[in-house]
Amino acid sequence: xDQAFSRRMGQSLRMASxxxxxxxxxxxxxIGYMFKWFHNEDINPETKTxxxxxxxxxxxxxxxxx
Numbered sequence: 001x002d003q004a005f006s007r008r009m010g011q012s013l014r015m016a017s018x019x020x021x022x023x024x025x026x027x028x029x030x031i032g033y034m035f036k037w038f039h040n041e042d043i044n045p046e047t048k049t050x051x052x053x054x055x056x057x058x059x060x061x062x063x064x065x066x
Contacts, residue, residue, distance in 0.1 A: 001050055008054035 005013040016024075025032035048057070 004049070004051040005054065008051060008058075 002013045002015065005011075025035060
């Protein structure tokens with residue numbers, strides 16, 4: 001994820017540490033269930049990669065096109 005973001009945006013992506021994410025997911029059960037569902041679901045081949053989304057649909061790409 002960081003490589004795709006860095007390649008398209010020219011800066012590194014800040015990441016939260018795993019213990020912080022785990023604490024957050026435990027504290028807010030619905031968020032935890034959502035991320036577990038994302039993790040367990042098969043990815044649709046038509047789903048965009050982060051690289052494609054950053055290039056075509058992100059706020060930064062729209063600002064650069066205007």
